[in-house]
Amino acid sequence: MSKTPVTLYIANPRGFCAGVDRAIQIVEMALEKFGAPVYVRHEIVHNKYVVEGLKGRGAIFVDELHEVPDDAPVVFSAHGVPKSVPAEAERRKMLYVDATCPLVSKVHREAERHERNGYEIVMIGHAGHPEVIGTMGQLPEGRIKLVETVEDVETLEIGDPDNLAYITQTTLSLDDTADIIAALKKRFPKIQDPKKEDICYATTNRQGAVKAVSEKAEAVLIIGAPNSSNSQRLVEVASRAGCRSRLIQRASDIDWTWLEGITRIGISAGASAPEVLVEEVIAAFKERYDVRLEPVMTVEENVQFKVPAILLKDQE
Structure with a gap:
């Protein structure tokens, strides 16, 4: 037939992408260099096949740092982590490797720069996503306001609209984000763009x-x-x-x-x-x-x- x-x-x-390639390579190199087990905080990347493959080689995936023994190496996922996580690892004198994607790290540095320059910061992203948690965790709580939709922009409360900047999650829909940025610019004409597009x-x-x-x-x-x-x-x-x-x-x-x-x-x-x-x-x-x-x-x-x-x- x-x-x-x-x-x-x-x-x-x-x-x-290059960030995912690098993150997986980091876990593989850590296993080679330090031997199993190597702990990984959160899924190194969001893919079950990849995670299961690394588990088979001796990686142990955990949700939080307190699940990792002091003397074991730990890798932070490609999505980035709040500043409190490496600070806790330093306090415990842990051996850690940060696999945060460099393009996510760029957004982290951007947020810090805006803070230093006295800007209020709006982040466009999805609540609860590890990357958003990591980026918002670069600054003290409340310093970055999150918007997910055009509707969120309408209810946004800003203290000083003349000193306002926005950043975005790196994995958003270009079209949806363009609509939200347009709404932000309409409501806050002086809002600062990123120097270079945040969406990777x-x-x-x-x-x-x-x-x-x-x-x-x-x-x-x-x-x-x-x-x-x-x-x-x-x-x-x-x-x-x-x-x-x-x-x-x-x-x-x-x-x-x-x-x-x-x-x-x-x-x-x-x-x-x-x-x-x-x-x-x-x-x-x-x-x-x-x-x-x-x-x-x-x-x-x-x-x-x-x-x-x-x-x-x-x-x-």
Whole structure:
């Protein structure tokens, strides 16, 4: 029996970004250098497959620092941590490695600079997300006000509208954020922009690639974790472009009945999803369909971040 032909439009760029690559590499190098177990505060990146793989090599994931023995090495996740966390590690004389993405660290420094210059600070982001908790925790409580929607801007109470600046989470929807920024500027005309866009290059690039794929496809599958902000935003980008879209963690999550009658399908992956999961999804399609692969390239990425010096010492 012949298979139904389908075209898979594969978004590029997709999957791992430089910050995620670096964070995983940090845990792997820490395991090599210090030996197992190495503790990791929070999921190093939001992907179950990656986390399980590192657990298998001797990483132990915990929610808070008090779960880590004083004499064990600990890695802080790519999303960043409040200042209280390294301060507590220093107090306990712990060996710690900070895997915060350098682009998240940039936003941290920005918040500190605004504070030094006497500005009130508004953060655009999702309440409860580790990155938002980490960024807001760079300053004393209450110094950064969080807005999630255009509606939040309307009820925002600011003491001095002439000395106001905003920062953003790095993994937001470009379109949604633009609407919130427009609302902030309308209400507070003197609000200061970031010197350079806070939403990171990888988020921007992946959303652009999904938009391009959505112009060709009837439905889009995004590979990523439910708690991954950048993956959820990719689903929204495809929906906004008029495509049916769903988030899946693995090939086993594909709802084949949902795809019945569809012959043009887009595939992308969030910044914390490894390429092996993309290959797994493509293989699942090949089992059922006569597949034609069509890459959709929007921009080439060549960003790399250095790992912390503590992991390189003694490696002559």
